[in-house]
Amino acid sequence: MYTHKWVKVLVGPLTTARAVLQHCIPDNSKDAFRGIQPSFGHQARVQNRNLYLATFAAVLGPLSFGFVLGYSSPAIPALKKSIIPELRLDDNQASWFGSIVTLGAAAGGILGGYMVDKVGRKLSLMLCALPYVIGFTIIIAAQNIWMLHVGRLLNGLASGVTSLVVPVYISEVAHSKVRGMLGSCVQLMVVTGILGAYMAGMQLEWHWLAVLGSIPPCFMLGIMAFMPETPRYLLRQNKRSEAIAALQFLRGPLVDHEWECSEIEASMGEQPQKLGIAEFKNPAIYKPFLVGVTMMFFQQASGINAIMFYAETIFEEANFKDSSAASVIVGLIQLFFTAVAALCIDRMGRKILLVVSGVIMAISAAVFGMYFKIAAPSLGNSSRIDLLGAALVEEEYHLSWLAVLSLSLFIMGFALGWGPIPWLVMSEIFPLRARGAASGACVLTNWLMAFLVTKEFHDFMVFLTPYGTFWLFAAACLLNVLFTALCVPETKGKTLEEIETYFQGSYQPPAF
Secondary structure (H helix, E strand, O other): OHHHHHHHHHHHHHHHHHHHHHHHOOHHHHHHHOOOOHHHOOHHHOOOHHHHHHHHHHHHHHHHHHHHHHHHHHHHHHHHOOOOHHHOOOHHHHHHHHHHHHHHHHHHHHHHHHHHHHOOHHHHHHHOHHHHHHHHHHHHOOOOHHHHHHHHHHHHHHHHHHHHHHHHHHHHHOOOOOHHHHHHHHHHHHHHHHHHHHHHHOOOOHHHHHHHHOHHHHHHHHHHOOOOOOHHHHHHOOOHHHHHHHHHHHHOOOOOHHHHHHHHHHHHOOOOOOOOHHHHHOHHHHHHHHHHHHHHHHHHHOOHHHHHHOHHHHHHHOOOOOHHHHHHHHHHHHHHHHHHHHHHHHHHOHHHHHHHHHHHHHHHHHHHHHHHHHHOOOOOOOOOOOHHHHHHHHOOHHHHHHHHHHHHHHHHHHHHHHOOHHHHHHHHHOOHHHHHHHHHHHHHHHHHHHHHHHHHHHHHHHHHHHHHHHHHHHHHHHHHHHHHHHHOOOOOOOOHHHHHHHHHOOOOOOOO
8 A cells, every 4th residue: 555655656756757858849859758658667567468379379380390300300210211112212312301401491581581571470471381281291192202302392491481480570579578588489499399300200100290290380370360460560561550459469458559559650750661772871771681691600600500410429429329319318408498598588688698608609619629639539631431420439438428518518508599599689680671681681591501511511521520620610609709799789678669770870789
């Protein structure tokens, strides 16, 4: 009772002062006070239940995407031993079966960048369920290896669209207080899908595993049909009443939807609706574009895909004879620390997690290189085919714990920062008019780098030796840290409109 009275005493004068200030400020100067209302409890009155439901519907896409990535791990050994000669994979075909997804995803990044602006965020998500289901259906009905590859290519195409559209959708429906946590759920659901594929692969044949993989996109298609389009996209299409209805669904009835709608409109008011080449002279366009593309480059240059590709071999040689169990261990490590990142990201911020992540990855990759240097000192620049296997055969068993520890620390570090955060930052930093095209460029960069690093990993091992290759990854991780400290802005607690305003000013990222 008494607390309530004191709140009235404190809030009353502040409310009056705000009213006086707004009355005295000319209309064209009130933008300077934009954001004053949230400090008076706007976000405190938000009801997040429907927002969480919309996010859940969207992240069924990344769950499907993760299942596609994890599917090859249990499917390839089974297809190599297939009793049907037309479906039996050799080593080269198995390599393409695993990696062709990244090429499809690169194409999906371009397609997603077009779709997200032309047909909207919601419809893009619903449409990308089709190549998921069609791709798995082709794999189930495959009569030859080409059908397997076509199915995987369609799965990759859907994954590329998903990896672009879902972060954009979540960033545009979420408010700044929970945007980091919800945005991190994208990577969380990817690793959940990978882990699910590993675990289901221990029990199911590859046919039935493909059937299981087609279920999440069907649920996404059904649930997303009842979710709203993002308010920002609707306002861009001059559908103000629908944007208000979307905000009412996402925020609940207790907040000022008109005010939030006006805030978004004000940030869009003087901007051109279409992105032209000349727009890249604008710092609000080219600065976030460079940040986003460079983050995607460094994410893959760290070597995460190459290391994950050989994870099973490393665990097996360290006396983990069950390769499927080793995959589950890797998946559990990823899942746990990605969840930790999701819980911490709105409290600690993006930059500090990126720095901590990069340092852990650099140290573990350097130790990994040291392990190979000690384990196979005479390997040199040998051109033997299975360099990694050779190193592991020659090493002393008492050093195997060092390989397992290094691998686990690297995966942990990646999951804490450089796994989820580049996708989150990509969805936050681009202006509305550039979000589709710029995000498409980021996704294209990411998947092309993923393909190149994975396919060229063997050549790196020949040319640089195993330990030199992992020391190169360690150097890339140190560059990640330097780039983060100098160039990546902290977006914690800022609205998308505030982030855009920040890039329009002098580019001096705030200290973390």
